[in-house]
Amino acid sequence: MASDDNRKPADTLVDFGITGDLARKMTLRALYRLERRGLLDCRIIGVAAQDWTLAQLIEHAKTSIADSGEKVDETVFERFAKRLSYISGDVTDDALYARLAEELGPDARAVHYLQMPPSLFGPIVEKLGAHDMLTGARVAVEKPFGHDLDSARDLNTRLRAVLAEEQLLRLDHFLGKAPVIEVEYLRFANLALAELWDRHSVSAIQITMAENFGVEDRGAFYDPVGALRDVVQNHLLQVLALVTMEPPVGAGADDLRDKTGELLKSVSAADPKHYVRGQYAGYLDVPGVRKDSDTETYAALRLEIDNWRWAGVPIFLRAGKAMAERVTEVRLHLRRSPRLAFLPKLQQAEQNQIVLRIDPNPGLRLALTAKDNDGGWVPLTLDSSFAQELGEPLEPYERLLHGALVGDAQLFAREDSVEESWRIVQPLIDAAPPVHSYERGSWGPTAEADKLVRGHAKWHKPWTPDEV
Ligand SMILES: NC(=O)C1=CN([C@@H]2O[C@H](COP(=O)(O)OP(=O)(O)OC[C@H]3O[C@@H](n4cnc5c(N)ncnc54)[C@H](OP(=O)(O)O)[C@@H]3O)[C@@H](O)[C@H]2O)C=CC1
């Protein structure tokens, strides 16, 4: 397919897996919201195994959208429902593709969105190719992309045998989060930040993704996966790449992805000696979890970026379920200022910090210090809330599905960055240390996690929205 075709807006979304859990919780709502905003300009062909009528699918869509907390406007929903059609069948069966090809017609410009079990990504794309439905089309695949480096490489090889890289969109919903997208602009458009953003000013970077709920009803999915594969290999490494990359040289999707790919390439493979795994008390009772499971629900690790900007700056990542708070943030600890000889008491001020909160209530905090009345120092924080100052953003799935439909690949992970991020974490998969138990509602196995950062800034309690 000529590369210009890959960027043309699609006129059809083929939604494989429209009856599934992700569709119910998130993607039907996202499509409805795009309709409401006037940003949806295609028909939608749902594909799944359920033997439903179109009326049943429409009813299911309405209930799902309402259950997701969205107020359903009848006029908007009617417009949305008119776009829908439905094909039921088994995606491993050729007959389904013959029906799909007929429904699509010869001139369709389709996006095939695969919110399907990952084991079916390869078979579906191959069948689409065999039935000549990939010319002029794009394919968007859900996470996870592989379960280790070898399987990610195999999947890339399999999909790339029938698709050009420009046709393949690998979803990572963190790349659709407004504050994550904002990082590029904040870093490079503000000299006040840009001038501090390197090893001369930054002494350590901490990225925390804490969730205050457990695995709940997702035991069967989660137990073979664990925190490292579920959120570190993808979400947190993509965030790290955006936080530490060099400035892109142009506005194209590959200008940005060249820089994130390059950055991940310069991250050394993780060392299991600098890796802490935890499992919350009660995890083994979750339905679907093996009774003797040693899957981690908490992962903390240290990484090094071996390039001119970041050499020598330790990067600490941690992610956990059933933690004290739900908060995802990036925290840059700046180096200490020299001794403040002009103060009456001999002391050093606390290190400044720059904090980007990704969730909830995204914002930027500058943590400074000021002089108190006794000649010591007190914390002084400058906070901004993006919602208040920048307005309500598109939700991640709205942004990603819209990007897929209009042909903007910028928000999707490219082959190189997916493989590099698996390369980085692979040693932790191959030689996983034992898991340490931690209490629900805590900050994880803190004794072990504290050892990981010994000699550097301690883990900082994340900036939570209720904190003033
Ligand atoms: N659920 C979530 O919260 C999230 C999920 N994801 C990813 O999204 C993808 C889908 O997950 P999820 O929605 O939870 O999965 P589900 O199992 O809930 O849904 C899978 C969908 O695939 C369809 N399907 C499965 N096998 C076949 C088949 N042989 N032929 C036709 N249709 C088939 C199902 O149809 P039917 O229902 O008719 O059987 C259903 O529509 C996965 O890659 C997952 O990792 C990513 C982020 C979050």
Ligand SMILES: O=C1O[C@H](COP(=O)(O)O)[C@@H](O)[C@H](O)[C@H]1O
């Ligand atoms: O991909 C995943 O992300 C969610 C967290 O997403 P968020 O947008 O709510 O922060 C995580 O709970 C889940 O385990 C994981 O699969």
